[in-house]
Amino acid sequence: MRAQGLWALAWRRLRADRVAMASLAVVLAFLVMVVLSASGLIVADWEQEVGVSYAPPGFADAPAVGTAVTPAAPPQALPDNVFDPIADDIRALRAQLAAPQGHGGTAPGAVEMYGVIDPLADDLAALRAQAGEGQGKGGAAADGGRRATLPFGADKWGHDIIRKTVKGGETSIVVGLVAALLAVGLGTLFGALSGYCGGVVDDLFNWFYSIFTAIPSVLMILAVAAVLQQKGVLTMVLILGLTGWTGPYRLIRAEYIKHKTREYVLAADAIGASHWRRMFGHIFPNVSHVALVQMSILVVGFIKAEVILSFLGFGVPVGVVSWGSMLNEAQNELILGRWWQLTAAAIAMALLVTAFSLFTDALRDALDPKVKQ
Secondary structure, eight states: OOOOOHHHHHHHHHHTOHHHHHHHHHHHHHHHHHHHHHHTSSSTTTTSBOBOTTOOBOSSOOOOTTOOSSOOOOGGGSOSOTTOTTHHHHHHHHHHSOOOOOOTTOOTTOEEETTEEETTHHHHHHHHHHHHHHSOSTTOOTTSSOBSOBTTOBOTTOBBHHHHHHHHHHHHHHHHHHHHHHHHHHHHHHHHHHHHHOHHHHHHHHHHHHHHHHSOHHHHHHHHHHHHOOOSHHHHHHHHHHHSOHHHHHHHHHHHHHHTTSHHHHHHHHTTOOHHHIIIIIIHHHHHHHHHHHHHHHHHHHHHHHHHHHHHTOSSOTTOOOHHHHHHHHHHHGGGTOOHHHHHHHHHHHHHHHHHHHHHHHHHHHHOTTOOO
């Protein structure tokens, strides 16, 4: 009977852990959501303005805010300027004034007030006509029938928060996972070469590592962002991946220095295994739990870093939404008491981060060669 390999034993241990399997289900659900969102099968219309500005959460289909349920008022009842907050006061003052004195050469449609001709009278009349056309009958909203309440609320532009959260998760998860994979991949490769080879190779990588760690991480991120000079998901992945490999490098290097003199590695050398096979076929499975722990930490950290990059102007471009941009918008909305966008993004992020951390911890224990079952 053939003995089970390391990964088969790890999968058997993992299946026995209910928390790990539940966490894996949550992580897979988020990944499926990302794939469906990226392919356009879901939330393709997330930019559609389905609600009024800052529509609160609710399931009742209440009339739109600021609209009446009675027939619309006649056009003359509208303010002179729908964009002027003191238009009603001006109209009241005009009603109190005596009949304006005529002046020769007054343009048609111009209004004289306090002896001064209003040159914007025609433009204001056009705006009043447009506002009158937009005002619906029977309680219809002036913006095309937007809903006053949505199940999870709306943002400033009337976008559905739940759709926006799903679309933002696509960007944040891709940035967090791909950047973490890049950082852990570089750190593992550099650490394996440095710890296994030693000598000049080790000195070269240590010198390279010292340069990156000598510069504060924020300044390093800004320096890489300034060099790339572009906004986008790929830019953020490169910024975070090229600056976050130092932590995995340090830990993987130490593990390779410890394991390269172990008996199983010397035995592999005795039977003629190549250096590459000894590095990644024999040693790496025994230190992979370290890389997984770093992967878990970096995914969480990079999702948070995306918020910082968006706040500093190096994040996603205009027209692309992410959990970071949602949290950046929510900090101003909290002053107005609009808490639903912050809540939706925070809950989604917390759920993914918690599930991913629990799963990677369980996977680390399942891959630990000291655990026998």
